[in-house]
Amino acid sequence: MRLGGRLQAAIEVLTDIETRHRPVPDALKDWGLSHRFAGSGDRAAISNLVHDALRMKLSHGFIMDGDTPADLAVATLLRQWNITPEELTASLDGDKFAPEIPSTDHLVACLARDLSQAEPHVRADIPEWLAASFERAFGDQWEAEAQAMTARPPLDLRVNTLATDRDQVLEAFAEQGAHATRLAPNGIRIEPGLGPQRQIAATSEVSFARGWFEIQDEGSQLAAALAGVYPGEKVLDYCAGGGGKSLAFAAMMNNEGSINAYDADRRRLAPMIERIRRAGVEIIHVKERAANLAGLEGRMDRVLIDAPCTGTGTWRRRPDAKWRISDKNIADRTADQDKVLEDASVFVRPGGELAYVTCSLLPEENTDRVKAFLQRHPEFETISLKERWRSAVADADAPVPYADQNLGLVLSPRRTGTDGFYFAGFRRKA
Structure with missing residues (x-):
């Protein structure tokens, strides 16, 4: 497909998302099923156009003085893909599959609008x-x-040190320009592509089948490292999901000790079984039901809560979620967060630690929840985050990304080059 056909396809997908209020993956999948002639490169380019348009939806609308799907798609090519108005109109000229777009002069005038005058x-x-x-x-x-948060995210890998080392994985991805992450000691980053370029399918690599790495954002890797687990400890991953942090813990613990992985939605745990096998992990015990945790109360050295949240920290990857969030979403998640803090805290032994993590940037889900928890539970105290940060990161000079009132840490694309994460740590008084 030429640029005109890809642009028209992106407009159709954006229209579907807007009119039917659908998640991006569903709209892209349906378009692909009804346009089977489109190659993998075409589908990747269309996906990039759609995601980029949604990342900067409001500023695109201001520049174009309109926010129709066509306005957003055209603005994406001009502002994010760096195609000039002259190049764009020339490329679409005579393409019967291309949509109608404004004249070159009009597009030039749009780009000249002063964004600083916008709200x-x-x-x-x-x-x-x-x-x-x-x-x-x-x-x-x-x-x-x-x-x-409007930029494309990179692809981050966590090296599985139970199977290999970072140098070997870097060599495996040398052709893709992989490099070591700045903060996560066992992370590897592949920068995002430009324009229509698609991200590599890392899970199709032989090195993935060998268990050499897992796909995990650097921020998530750091959240696991900040929990500070050691070999031989008893750990509970209370909202384990697919097991990314449990697997990171197993490597940090060198397969020594025990990790209990639980999630209230046991269907989310299913992918962990294969991941455990592939990674060569021996100490993770998957707990399908809350009843399976009986007897662990007051015995865990460390408990991690990767709490359900609105996911505002992942907007680079899921930009459509930015425009669907509501007051009710926040209210529902904060209630969930208070509950998991209550339920999980009973498993921490005296002198043990509780880590609270979200992939949100909102204080309502972060510092507000921590303050409320500490008010309810004077038997817990906060840990020294400066010392924990220094021990967790590879770059000793990296500034400590404190949250408001130093109550926890906030990672973000601007601060740490990662997805958005919040981390707070507590110790149960002995």
Whole structure:
């Protein structure tokens, strides 16, 4: 397909998402099924166009003075793919599959609009009603923090040190320009492609089948490292999901000790079984039901809560979620977070630690929940995050990304080059 056909396809997918309120993956899948002639390169380019358009939906609308799917798709080519108005109109000229677009002069005039005159939330590309939460989280840097969420995310890998080392995995991905992550000591990063370029399918590599690595954002790797597990300990991963952090713990513990992996939705645990086998992990015990945790109360050295959240920290990867979030979503998640903190804290032994993690940037889900928990549970105290950060990261000079009032840490694309994560650690008083 030529650029015109790809542009028209992106407009059709964006229209489907807008009119039927559908997640991006579903709309892209349906388009692909009804257009089987499109090759893998075409599908990747169309997906990139759609995701990029949604990442900067509001500022695109301001620049184009309109926010139709066509406006957003055209603005994406001009502002994110760096195609000039002259190049774009020339490329579409005579293409019968291309949509109609404004004239070159009109597009030039659009690009000349002064974005600094837009409302702050438009410049930040976030819903207006969330601006106050971002300002609470980041102070006068909130707009820049939100803007950093509009970039494409990299592909991060965590080297499985039970099977290999980072140098060997770097060699396996040398052709893709892989390099060591700055903060995660066992991370590898492959930068995102430009324009229509697709990201590599890392799980199709032989080295993946050998168990050499897992796909895991550097921020998630750091959250696991901040939990500070040691060989021989008893660990509970209370909201284990697919097991990414449990697998990281197993490597950090050198397969010594025990890790109990539990999730309230046991269907989320199913992928972990194959991942455990592939990674050569021997100490993870999957707990399908809450009843399986009986007898562990007050015995765990460390408990991790990777809490259910709104996922605002993952907006680079799921930009459509940015425009679907609501007050009810936040209220539902904060209730869930309070409950898992209550339920999981009973498993921490005296002197043991509880780690609370979200992939959210909102104080409502982060510092507010920690303050409420500490008020309810004076038997817990916070841990020294400066010392924990220094021991967890590879770059000793990296600034400690404190949250508001130093109550936890906030990782973000702008601060740490990672997805958005929050980490808070507590110790049960002996």
